[in-house]
Amino acid sequence: MALLIEATVGAVFNELLRTVLEFKNKTLIRVAFTFSSTKQEQISLDKQLKRKKGYLLSARSLTVLWGEGDTPRYWGWAGVSEFEDGRNQESTSEAVNAYYAAALLGLAYGYSSLVDTGSTLVALEILAAQTWWHVKAEDNLYEEEFAKDNRIVGVLWANKRDSKLWWAPATCRECTLGIQVLPLLPITETLFSDADYVKELVEWTVPFLSSQGWKGMTYALQGIYDKKTALQNIRKLTGFDDGNSFTNLLWWIHNR
Known part of the structure; x- marks a missing residue:
């Protein structure tokens, strides 16, 4: 779009x-x-x-x-090029934040129509992300084997779904989680409003954590259901993903 x-x-x-x-x-x-x-x-x-x-x-x-x-x-693929399996989209959170920014711009300039348009697009993009990308154990949207091994989709195609990303293998679970979270902003709490699912996602990711930057995104979600442990974890970090910071993580977790 x-x-x-x-x-x-x-x-x-x-x-x-x-x-x-x-x-x-x-x-x-x-x-x-x-x-x-x-x-x-x-x-x-x-x-x-x-x-x-x-x-x-x-x-x-x-x-x-x-x-x-x-x-x-009212919702469109990120990729405009056609591949063998149709068009595709990797990150949903970036799209959510684009429309969130448009709504905020409308608030800043006093354009109610822009606020309405941006808010509507945010809501629809979040609904699409929660429906197609957030893989819950009890859902029957994807086949049993895929749902058992995955808690979030890496790349969604017109004709298939991938565990891997364009730039990372399926084993990099922290990458798959992180690309669906960043940037960490107030709208993120609406995108990840299901605390039970968030707990499943974090527990699926934690055993594979290695990068300091991606750990920050994982611990941010952990703060949704376990604020104390998340605070302990972020204080041990020695690096942060581009666009994120220790200050941002403190703000996020203390506002849960």
Whole structure:
């Protein structure tokens, strides 16, 4: 699903600057600046971009278009390319947080329609994640053998489900848990609102823990049902995943 955010902002020297931010596959891939003088400049943004200066432009008006083509789709695959087994999606939490951010943006700017749209998309994305990715022992959604060996799906395809990730084997359970949790924010408690399932997931993951960064994500979920033990565990960590920190984990666990 593509999420387009178009903002009209005030530029220096009173020029009209129109900024189009295109979020595709849950990732910011292009920012295009069009000035009133018809001069156009397109800047590609990616992880390799190394700029020492940045500029924040505050929008005066904001329009959000969502859906694909003329027919709105309320949940979409992250991958747009077709493979032998159809399209696929790995991380659900990143999609949840993208829509959560859109809702917060609406609150900040006072756009009730954006709040409603973002909140609706968050709810539907969470429902999809809990239905297709969260594997509960008592559910019959997946075959018995898969449900016995897994507590969360790595990659969901149109025609199959994988225990492994694109970048990690099925044995890296901490990776599979972590990619479905990060980033750790307030909306995470809604995504993982079933404490009984969370306990199953953590206990399935703990025997395979090795990375300091991924341990933090696992112990964060542990804090949902065992705050005391989770606090003891995070205090022993010597490293944290990108975007996470000891302070963030303390905030998270003390607010359970």
